Amino acid sequence: MVETLQQLLPGFLIPYFNALMQLGHNFFGALWPDILTVVWTVIKVMLIIAPLLLVVAYVTFWERKVIGWMQVRIGPNRVGPWGLIQPIADGLKLMLKEVVIPAGADKSVFLLAPVFAFAPALVAWAVIPFNDVLVVANVNASLLYVMGVTSIGVYGIMLAGWASNSKYAFLGGMRSAAQLISYEVAMGLALVVVLMVSNSLNLGDIVKSQGQGRFAEMGLSFLSWNWLSLLPMFGVYVVSCVAETNRAPFDMAEGESEIVGYHVEYSGMAFAVFQLAEYSAMLMCSTLISLLFLGGWLSPVRFLPDSIFWLFAKIAAFVFFFFWIRATFPRYRYDQIMRLGWKVFIPLCLVWLVIVGCWMMSPWNIWK
Amino acid sequence: MEFKTFVFYFLSTILVYASLRVVTLRNPVHAALHLILAFFSASGVWILLQAEFLAIALVLVYVGAVMVLFLFVVMMLDINIDRLREGFWSYLPLGSIIALLMLAEMSLVLGGSYYDLFESNVPQAESGYSNVKAVGRLLFTDYVYPFELASVILLVGIVAAAALTLRGKRKTKSVSPGQQVFVKAKDRVRVLKMPAEQRD
Numbered sequence: 001m002v003e004t005l006q007q008l009l010p011g012f013l014i015p016y017f018n019a020l021m022q023l024g025h026n027f028f029g030a031l032w033p034d035i036l037t038v039v040w041t042v043i044k045v046m047l048i049i050a051p052l053l054l055v056v057a058y059v060t061f062w063e064r065k066v067i068g069w070m071q072v073r074i075g076p077n078r079v080g081p082w083g084l085i086q087p088i089a090d091g092l093k094l095m096l097k098e099v100v101i102p103a104g105a106d107k108s109v110f111l112l113a114p115v116f117a118f119a120p121a122l123v124a125w126a127v128i129p130f131n132d133v134l135v136v137a138n139v140n141a142s143l144l145y146v147m148g149v150t151s152i153g154v155y156g157i158m159l160a161g162w163a164s165n166s167k168y169a170f171l172g173g174m175r176s177a178a179q180l181i182s183y184e185v186a187m188g189l190a191l192v193v194v195l196m197v198s199n200s201l202n203l204g205d206i207v208k209s210q211g212q213g214r215f216a217e218m219g220l221s222f223l224s225w226n227w228l229s230l231l232p233m234f235g236v237y238v239v240s241c242v243a244e245t246n247r248a249p250f251d252m253a254e255g256e257s258e259i260v261g262y263h264v265e266y267s268g269m270a271f272a273v274f275q276l277a278e279y280s281a282m283l284m285c286s287t288l289i290s291l292l293f294l295g296g297w298l299s300p301v302r303f304l305p306d307s308i309f310w311l312f313a314k315i316a317a318f319v320f321f322f323f324w325i326r327a328t329f330p331r332y333r334y335d336q337i338m339r340l341g342w343k344v345f346i347p348l349c350l351v352w353l354v355i356v357g358c359w360m361m362s363p364w365n366i367w368k
Numbered sequence: 369m370e371f372k373t374f375v376f377y378f379l380s381t382i383l384v385y386a387s388l389r390v391v392t393l394r395n396p397v398h399a400a401l402h403l404i405l406a407f408f409s410a411s412g413v414w415i416l417l418q419a420e421f422l423a424i425a426l427v428l429v430y431v432g433a434v435m436v437l438f439l440f441v442v443m444m445l446d447i448n449i450d451r452l453r454e455g456f457w458s459y460l461p462l463g464s465i466i467a468l469l470m471l472a473e474m475s476l477v478l479g480g481s482y483y484d485l486f487e488s489n490v491p492q493a494e495s496g497y498s499n500v501k502a503v504g505r506l507l508f509t510d511y512v513y514p515f516e517l518a519s520v521i522l523l524v525g526i527v528a529a530a531a532l533t534l535r536g537k538r539k540t541k542s543v544s545p546g547q548q549v550f551v552k553a554k555d556r557v558r559v560l561k562m563p564a565e566q567r568d
Binding site for chain 2: 031034106109139140141144145147148149151152154155158159162170174177181184201335336339
């Protein structure tokens with residue numbers, strides 16, 4: 001790591017850098033490499049989180065604009081040129097508002113719940129590869145890690161509902177917690193099929209395994225990505241992602257027009273953290289779909305080079321897709337949501353798991 | 369002190385504290401939250417032992433699924449602290465016998481020379497070694513019968529849970545979604561054509 005930094009730094013800084021290393025070595029002795037590792041990791045974490053939060057802020061702006069245009073409105077256009085300062089203004093407003101804690105609420109759990117909702121959506125980014133080399137932690141079981149970490153997000157919703165000391169919030173929390181656990185099963189089963197065909201739990205390897213196949217040899221690698229060969233699973237995964245992030249048409253958690261959700265008692269920054277959690281979970285889901293089914297940073301055709309911009313383009317397309325269905329579909333009824341999850345998606349996934357397993361054992365296996 | 373040792377003691381302190389709070393806290397929701405914290409620190413300790421599959425599975429299964437259902441139940445309960453605390457003295461003898469037995473077992477395992485826990489080393493593997501693959505290979509070769517037996521037992525559990533909810537006649541009315549999707553507007557709504565009347 002020290003060597004890579006020495007290569008990256010401009011020439012006139014290298015003597016200072018070496019002096020700093022020597023100073024640290026004299027001062028901390030044998031602990032110095034460990035301290036350096038921790039500091040370097042914190043810097044890498046910051047390099048992911050800071051742009052992520054900025055993107056989340058502008059995704060909210062983009063959503064309001066896109067939905068505005070779809071509904072033949074203009075959308076926010078007052079603050080700054082074309083309304084571009086709007087998300088900053090919204091953030092400032094929410095920061096300055098009072099966080100009202102209801103009487104009889106469990107104060108510590110009430111304030112802990114937004115953290116529980118937001119932290120998993122950030123922590124999962126640690127293992128997301130942006131291209132062949134650009135990843136904070138390249139762990140073997142990164143897909144498993146993402147699944148484990150994102151499954152914690154449900155606590156934010158449940159605890160928010162319980163700690164508010166309000167029956168409406170409690171029922172809302174129960175409702176969306178049940179929804180989240182149901183769709184997690186379908187999502188997990190779809191992921192099992194993906195890891196079966198790519199023979200790895202590492203997200204980078206899953207992406208690389210999509211770059212080979214008959215169509216990739218013909219130069220049309222977008223046809224050998226997982227979305228085509230695992231088409232039903234791709235559909236299940238995308239719909240489950242929408243349900244997992246509590247977005248319309250599955251936004252039972254919020255349901256602002258007729259039912260009340262788990263965060264009805266939250267205000268100010270505590271409420272804003274729930275919103276941030278929803279939008280970063282949406283970005284996370286779009287990234288996972290792009291990596292698992294749409295070839296990540298791989299270019300769709302051979303004559304264009306692979307690059308990180310392909311990944312960003314795919315993520316942006318899916319975020320747009322999230323807005324699009326929000327503006328298009330009416331909200332599902334709750335029993336229909338549960339039926340779709342348990343009686344349609346899970347049986348479909350189980351059957352497809354067996355089909356893909358048999359396919360892989362047969363001589364027509366395309367994933368060698 | 370090595371950095372790893374520091375991390376180990378840090379996680380273990382949290383683990384011991386959280387597990388103590390699980391049994392001493394009065395509020396069951398807070399106790400369940402401390403149990404989640406204990407699971408997390410335990411999975412951190414397992415990561416230190418390079419058992420990444422077990423560590424992530426602990427978070428995925430226990431924190432992500434089991435404890436959620438636990439909290440579901442605990443939150444719905446109407447807990448009366450006084451009723452929970454009564455009968456403390458009558459349960460004390462049995463409880464202390466079990467506690468002593470477990471303590472003896474633990475001291476045998478940790479302190480006894482038979483197991484050589486302190487001398488044993490964690491097998492070191494190269495960084496490309498996949499824990500998941502090794503566990504999977506063992507499960508489906510050497511331990512395939514116990515594994516299949518466990519899955520059959522779990523299946524029995526699932527069927528039993530479903531059967532428990534199906535007692536008695538169904539009291540609720542519902543529409544079959546298969547029929548529902550074929551409904552057309554003209555089956556439900558009749559549009560009448562009425563000539564406009566002249567207002568006097």
